[in-house]
Amino acid sequence: MRIALVNPITRRSQGYHTSGSYIPQLGLQVLARLVPDEHEVEIIDEVFGPEETDTSLTPDRYDLVGVTAYTSGAPRAYEIAAACRQRGIKTIMGGPHAWACPDEAAQHFDSVAIGECDEIWPEILRDAAAGNLKPVYQGTLSSLDATGFGEADQAIEPINGKYTISAIQTSRGCPVGCEFCSVTRFNGSAIRRRDIADIIEEWNRTSKKILFVVDDNFFGVGPSHAEWAKELLRAIAKHGKKRIWFGQTTINMGDDPEGLRLAYRAGCRSMLIGFETLNEETLKQYHKGINCKNLSRYRTLVRGFHKAGISVFGAFIIGSDGDTPRAVADTALAAVRMGIDIIQITNLTPLPGTKMFERLRTAGRLRAVKYPEDWERYTFSETVYDPEGMTARELDETVYELRHGAATRSWVWKRAFRTLVHTRSLTTAMFVLETNRGWKRMAKIQLRLDEARFGFSPQRSARLDRIFDSFRMHLRPRIPVEA
Numbered sequence: 491m492r493i494a495l496v497n498p499i500t501r502r503s504q505g506y507h508t509s510g511s512y513i514p515q516l517g518l519q520v521l522a523r524l525v526p527d528e529h530e531v532e533i534i535d536e537v538f539g540p541e542e543t544d545t546s547l548t549p550d551r552y553d554l555v556g557v558t559a560y561t562s563g564a565p566r567a568y569e570i571a572a573a574c575r576q577r578g579i580k581t582i583m584g585g586p587h588a589w590a591c592p593d594e595a596a597q598h599f600d601s602v603a604i605g606e607c608d609e610i611w612p613e614i615l616r617d618a619a620a621g622n623l624k625p626v627y628q629g630t631l632s633s634l635d636a637t638g639f640g641e642a643d644q645a646i647e648p649i650n651g652k653y654t655i656s657a658i659q660t661s662r663g664c665p666v667g668c669e670f671c672s673v674t675r676f677n678g679s680a681i682r683r684r685d686i687a688d689i690i691e692e693w694n695r696t697s698k699k700i701l702f703v704v705d706d707n708f709f710g711v712g713p714s715h716a717e718w719a720k721e722l723l724r725a726i727a728k729h730g731k732k733r734i735w736f737g738q739t740t741i742n743m744g745d746d747p748e749g750l751r752l753a754y755r756a757g758c759r760s761m762l763i764g765f766e767t768l769n770e771e772t773l774k775q776y777h778k779g780i781n782c783k784n785l786s787r788y789r790t791l792v793r794g795f796h797k798a799g800i801s802v803f804g805a806f807i808i809g810s811d812g813d814t815p816r817a818v819a820d821t822a823l824a825a826v827r828m829g830i831d832i833i834q835i836t837n838l839t840p841l842p843g844t845k846m847f848e849r850l851r852t853a854g855r856l857r858a859v860k861y862p863e864d865w866e867r868y869t870f871s872e873t874v875y876d877p878e879g880m881t882a883r884e885l886d887e888t889v890y891e892l893r894h895g896a897a898t899r900s901w902v903w904k905r906a907f908r909t910l911v912h913t914r915s916l917t918t919a920m921f922v923l924e925t926n927r928g929w930k931r932m933a934k935i936q937l938r939l940d941e942a943r944f945g946f947s948p949q950r951s952a953r954l955d956r957i958f959d960s961f962r963m964h965l966r967p968r969i970p971v972e973a
Contacts (some may be wrong), residue, residue, distance in 0.1 A: 665681065
């Protein structure tokens with residue numbers, strides 16, 4: 491049997507995949523590794539464009555097409571399924587959106603796989619080969635430590651492009667349970683770990699110079715989580731190939747000097763941290779308790795990462811019930827003053843399958859409800875609900891104004907130099923430089939879409955000048971005060 495695994499991308503927004511680095515859709519590489527030798531498998535990733543999907547999915551080339559999709563890519567996934575159905579090719583959909591909206595996905599695909607698919611994938615392939623594909627397959631939260639699940643085929647590349655970064659997963663699950671996030675529901679609240687020896691073996695098979703550790707919460711939230719992470723870091727430093735890598739963690743890692751030193755020694759140069767907001771009441775509404783406990787110490791914890799040589803990639807969300815139009819600029823300025831090296835500010839987006847989606851839908855506050863077409867608007871760059879402290883248009887325009895400033899002002903080199911001063915690590919500063927260059931390229935691409943959408947170009951403003959002027963300030967190392 492010949493199998494195509496496809497990652498569809500929304501065409502409404504360029505999205506994060508246009509920032510210059512091409513990161514694997516790791517779920518497809520994991521499934522590719524589990525395909526038995528008697529079958530052939532190829533990956534098509536639309537981060538490189540939709541042309542290959544449109545031309546290659548023919549019955550003389552493939553017998554089964556498997557599609558994974560985030561919510562914004564769902565309409566494109568349904569287009570692909572329709573084309574395959576017209577050509578007589580069997581299709582199956584999995585991933586976060588199929589899990590959240592299985593009945594909707596079943597209207598377009600021959601079969602739907604709900605939840606994690608490692609364990610059920612061999613059964614799916616046997617049924618497909620026998621011409622007996624079931625309408626629904628229910629996945630389970632598999633054990634990762636003894637089964638080999640979670641391991642990716644690091645050698646496979648898409649037939650329509652080449653990734654520039656490798657990706658690997660060492661654990662699944664997150665105990666935090668943020669209201670806007672589906673990870674705890676999809677992957678469970680317990681952190682499930684892979685065998686360290688298996689991780690190192692896969693680590694050494696990665697082929698790119700930069701590696702993304704995709705775990706949703708690398709360091710975890712308690713002492714046992716931290717000890718496991720440190721054991722893995724020691725193994726990477728001792729037995730792993732040298733790689734510059736970045737991951738995702740919670741702010742509490744900044745309080746563990748030993749863990750941070752081990753991470754740097756193992757090659758870590760940046761950690762993405764969900765700060766989300768500087769508003770305590772909003773953090774409570776988001777159910778982000780670990781941030782509530784550390785809110786007054788944000789600056790100190792950021793400095794903890796810097797002292798170890800690791801940059802901080804800070805993620806913020808704008809649009810909570812407590813936010814006003816000033817929140818975008820105020821958050822950006824506060825992030826700069828905290829010393830955050832890479833700043834990501836996105837629109838609050840209630841994805842299906844999250845508690846937030848259910849709350850806003852029950853309250854009648856969702857705006858983009860013409861499904862499935864409107865799923866394409868759930869890109870984190872457009873407001874798809876009615877905020878309380880401003881209109882959706884006001885929120886979108888303030889984010890547009892900041893994006894315009896990021897695209898048109900000079901700041902990338904200044905930010906990298908500031909990182910060099912704070913971390914005293916040239917490799918960390920270079921990582922920050924390249925990442926911020928990518929964000930600026932993304933902002934420029936998105937800017938053309940914004941100008942067409944809003945019909946105006948923002949004027950230079952004093953509040954944006956303060957943000958970008960602050961990249962020049964405080965270049966000497968300082969002992970941060972409590973926020």
